[in-house]
Amino acid sequence: MSKVLKCGDVVPGCDAVVRADSEDEVMRQAADHARTAHGLAEIDARTAQAVRAAIRTA
Numbered sequence: 683m684s685k686v687l688k689c690g691d692v693v694p695g696c697d698a699v700v701r702a703d704s705e706d707e708v709m710r711q712a713a714d715h716a717r718t719a720h721g722l723a724e725i726d727a728r729t730a731q732a733v734r735a736a737i738r739t740a
């Protein structure tokens with residue numbers, strides 16, 4: 683089982699998918715993706731909550 687985040691669930695129009703073994707690792711990779719792809723230096727609490735809510739187990 684792995685954890686999957688479709689960035690498009692949080693950022694409409696983005697087709698990136700982050701997949702990792704744990705939710706924390708997905709969050710870490712999502713933060714990297716947000717910085718490099720979306721120019722977000724920091725993920726604020728509201729965004730982090732939205733990202734966690736969008737993570738699926740697959």
Ligand SMILES: [Zn+2]
Pocket residue numbers: 689690693696697698715719720
């Ligand atoms: Zn994205």
